[in-house]
Amino acid sequence: MPELPEVETTRRKIVPALMGRVIAGVATTRPSYFFLTPPGELKRRLKGRTCTDLQRLGKYLLAKLDDGSRLLLHLGMTGQLFTEGSASLRLLSATRRAVMAPEQQPAFKPDRHTHLVIRFADGGPRVFFRDTRKFGKVLWLAPGASDPRLDKLGPDALGATGDTIFTAARGRRSAIKTLLLDQSVLAGAGNIYADEALFRAGVRPQRPAGKVTRAECDRIADALVAVLWRGIETGGSSISDYVAPDGQDGAFQDERMVYARAGEPCRVCGTPIRRGVVGQRGTHWCLRCQK
DNA sequence: ACCGCACCCTGAGCGC
DNA sequence: TGCGCTCAGGGTGCGG
Numbered sequence: 001m002p003e004l005p006e007v008e009t010t011r012r013k014i015v016p017a018l019m020g021r022v023i024a025g026v027a028t029t030r031p032s033y034f035f036l037t038p039p040g041e042l043k044r045r046l047k048g049r050t051c052t053d054l055q056r057l058g059k060y061l062l063a064k065l066d067d068g069s070r071l072l073l074h075l076g077m078t079g080q081l082f083t084e085g086s087a088s089l090r091l092l093s094a095t096r097r098a099v100m101a102p103e104q105q106p107a108f109k110p111d112r113h114t115h116l117v118i119r120f121a122d123g124g125p126r127v128f129f130r131d132t133r134k135f136g137k138v139l140w141l142a143p144g145a146s147d148p149r150l151d152k153l154g155p156d157a158l159g160a161t162g163d164t165i166f167t168a169a170r171g172r173r174s175a176i177k178t179l180l181l182d183q184s185v186l187a188g189a190g191n192i193y194a195d196e197a198l199f200r201a202g203v204r205p206q207r208p209a210g211k212v213t214r215a216e217c218d219r220i221a222d223a224l225v226a227v228l229w230r231g232i233e234t235g236g237s238s239i240s241d242y243v244a245p246d247g248q249d250g251a252f253q254d255e256r257m258v259y260a261r262a263g264e265p266c267r268v269c270g271t272p273i274r275r276g277v278v279g280q281r282g283t284h285w286c287l288r289c290q291k
Numbered sequence: 292a293c294c295g296c297a298c299c300c301t302g303a304g305c306g307c
Numbered sequence: 308t309g310c311g312c313t314c315a316g317g318g319t320g321c322g323g
Contacts, residue, residue, distance in 0.1 A: 003316060033299065059317075077317050078301080093302080113301085133300045135317050149318090174294065183318085190316055239316070240303085259316090280296075282314080 002075040004059060004157055004188030005231025005252065006242050010081050011056045013245040014127065017083040018051045018063065022121040029115045034131065036072075036139035045069065045140045046118070058153045058187025068143035072150070076135030078241045084108070084125035086247030090238070091130065132241070157188035160225050162218030169209035169217065176212050177205035178279035180224070189224060192237055192259045195284050197224035199258045204290040205283045206276070230255065258284040 002010065026046045028039035035042065046065075053064040061081075063071040075081065080091065084107075089097050091108050108128070110117050116129035116138060129136070141147060155164060168185040169176065179185055180194040189197070198205050200223035203216050212220070236242055236250030239260065243249065257267055262275035266286040275284050 006316075074317080076300095077315070079317090131300095132302070133315090133317090135300070137318085172293075178294090181317095192316055237316070242316075279294095281316095 002059065002079060002236070002242055003190030003193050003231070004056075004228050005193070005234075006236035006250065007056055007059050007061060007075060007188075008232050009236045009244050009250065010075070011054055011061055014081055014083070015054055017125060017127055017245065018054060018118075020050060020052075021124070023047060023049050023051075024119045024121040026119070027110070027117040029112065032115075032134055034115055034134040034136055034138065036137055042138065042140055046071070057150060058156065058183055059190070060150065060153075062150075070141040070145075072137070072139040072141060072147065073129070074137040076131055076133060076137065078133045079129065079131040079136035080241065080243055081127070081129050082108075082243060082245045082247060083127055086243070086245065088243045088247040088249070090241055090243045090249075091247070152184050153187040154183065154185045155187065157186040157193075158225060158228055160186050160221040162214060162221045165221055166212075166214050166217040169212055172209040174209060175206045175278045176203060176209045176220070177281075177283060179209040180220070181279065181281070186224075188228065191281050191283075192239075192256070193224065193227050193231060195259045196227045196257055199223075199284075199286060199290060200227060202290050205278050205285055258286060260284065 023046050026043045028042065031038055050066040051063045052066050055062050059074060061073040065071060086108060110128060113132045114128050114130045118127040139147060169179055172179060177194050177198060180189050197220060201219040203212060203220060231252045234251040235244055235248065237252040238249035239253050258273050261273045262284060263272050266273055266289060269288045271286055271288040273284055274287055275282065277283060
């Protein structure tokens with residue numbers, strides 16, 4: 001789910017709840033591939049530490065700790081990083097929602113999908129990392145240690161240029177959309193914002209990357225940067241699972257031109273939005289507005 | 292180097 | 308109610 005704007009929104013809002021607070025202890029679920037660092041080791045490494053900085057690298061969050069080690073987090077498709085006391089129906093399963101009165105929003109209690117619970121020495125609000133599909137990741141990095149996941153990330157998508165895209169596209173026969181999703185080319189774009197950027201640039205997602213002109217690459221880069229910033233301004237897209245750390249929904253879903261609008265009229269020309277599959281991902285475009 | 296595909300996991304929504 | 312199917316904002320690893 002979360003792409004650059006959702007991860008950036010998460011970073012900004014979780015900073016006050018994470019920074020400068022001594023970690024008293026960490027509770028986890030059972031070992032799974034969610035834990036790149038096994039739960040037992042993670043608990044030992046984090047206990048007594050303080051987060052001194054939190055940065056975003058593409059769709060990753062990287063927390064610096066006071067002993068020089070670092071904690072790498074990825075939200076995957078359904079990851080939710082939030083603070084205790086936040087209320088949102090998105091934090092509940094549909095079965096739990098169903099038995100509740102409409103306006104009822106009980107305080108969140110860790111459930112079987114809450115893989116990380118961070119307690120602090122000050123006794124204040126805990127921080128939760130919940131992820132139903134477990135495509136998210138947690139990895140502890142020793143001081144000075146690196147990780148190939150980070151090493152291979154391309155430049156941040158907020159700094160996308162036509163030159164970066166055009167250069168990476170040379171000789172590529174796969175779709176331009178697939179190129180935008182390649183985190184080693186540009187880090188941060190995902191399925192929603194790739195579709196939205198290509199719509200704004202007037203380029204069809206399935207065009208072979210190598211055949212997209214330099215001028216079109218400029219337009220794609222500009223559109224991508226603009227749409228990502230707009231995503232951040234609106235607090236991201238809350239379509240199924242995404243909630244900000246304070247439990248609030250984003251609002252970018254209201255500004256979508258194509259994503260998940262198959263069959264609905266294009267907001268520019270009225271032509272029904274098409275849906276297809278490009279690079280194994282659901283893809284949306286306007287036949288008339290995109291060439 | 293590049294490309295398509297299977298796979299990791301859980302849940303919602305749909306037609307029957 | 309239940310079954311089987313498709314779909315979902317992510318990334319990795321494999322073989323061709």
